[in-house]
Amino acid sequence: MSSAIRQIPLDTATRHHAHDFHQIVIGLDGRAEFEIEGLGGVISAFSGCIVPANHVHYYAGTGDNRQLILDLPGEAACLTGFHHELSRLFDAPRFFALDDPLKRYLEFLQLELDVAGDSESQQERLVATLLGCLNTRLGVAPPAPRGRRLDLARLDRFIERHLANRLSVADLAAEACLSEAHFRHCFGVQVGLSPWQYVRRKRLEAARRLLAESRLPLYEVAALTGFASQSALSSACRQAFGQPPSRLRRPGRLTGSPASLLS
Template sequence: MSSAIRQIPLDTITHHHAHDFHQIVIGLSGQADFEIEGLGGATSAFSGCIVPANHVHYYAGHGDNHQLILDLPGDALSLTGYHHDLSRLFDAPRFFTLDDPLKRYRDFLLQELRLLSSRGPIDPVHHERLACTLLGSLHARLAHATPPRGRRLDLAALDRYIDRHLGSPLRVADLASAACLSEAHFTERFRAQTGLSPWQYVIRRRLESAHRLLLQSHLPLSEIAALTGFTNQSALSRAFRRAFGHSPSQLRQAGGPQLKTIAPGR
């Protein structure tokens, strides 16, 4: 599969799926809501989200909306070889806002696609070139963002907030509001203080809670998944296996052996 760049409206009815390729969604007009493995947020004009491969995500547009979508297989030219570092963009889902240079590049990209499509089918290699420039620019901004100075976050208070809402879709905007910060400043400060993205931290909190419930209760896996904010039992099992190396059912069958510590990046 080659990379593909397309422009579509999103249905106003909520849908969900997962796919074996990465995806970047950038709003062109209107708004759309996303929840990516428990991380919630929205896209609008000049803001977007990163959806790593095999991550279950829910999405719905609001009214008249239009989105620019990049579909990027793991072996895309823009993610391999000389550009392999760009694949780090997809280590975890996140939301972002385009700065002025990226806004201008987004407009150029749209004009270039219109020009090329007027001449016939677009060469897939040109999609790769356009995608590579966007990915490189995003990587330069998101990987090396300078954290803002200011007071330290009250992680104990955030833990209490997360635990109270563990079974509900949690958005970065919700955590930022609880910390009385803008979403962008909260995300940067949170990563600087914890070494994790808010999504990675919430997933860790959910896995820790699921671990306790698996050992201390006889609840079915489907109910534990619902209580800890996973979209379904399969989503819980996938995340659990990635973090611990074995499934929730294997933990129970073994009678609760001590699990290895969740790695910081998970």
């Protein structure tokens, strides 16, 4: 499978799926909402998101919208051979905004696609250039301040207070009083996980606790712990614990309020 580039609107009804190829979505007109394995964000013109392969993602367009979507299989020419380092872009989901040079390149890319037609080789070259520019901007974090350690207890309290809401890396970085790039670097060094992996683990821990200690319906457990739907919770539990949420229940009655169980 070679790379594919599409310009389409997204359905205004919320959809979800996962696929075995990477994807980049860049807004051209209007807005769209995405949630990628618990990491949420909004895409508007000249901003976008990175969706790694096999990551469940929920999405919905808002009104009239149009997105540039790049489908990128792992064996695509723009991710292998000379360009193999670009595959690191897909180590984790993230949201980004295009700067002025990339805005101009995006406009050029759209015009060049009309000229290139169905030429796969030219499409791969165009995509490789875009990925290379994104990697330069997103792939390397600036040096972290010396001696700076994150206050994980404070971050944990912030995550717990906002567990039912969409959380972005920018939200966590703001709570830590760091730029997003510095925060990602500090977090990876100190915790050994990406921020989205850490938040996802917190969501799963809270969901497992609610399932074991309450009789709340699954849709309510999903809502309280920040999963987009009951099916998203079920998929996450099967992946993390090897069994569906119903198997994580313990016989018995509700032992406390949802708020006390999540604290």
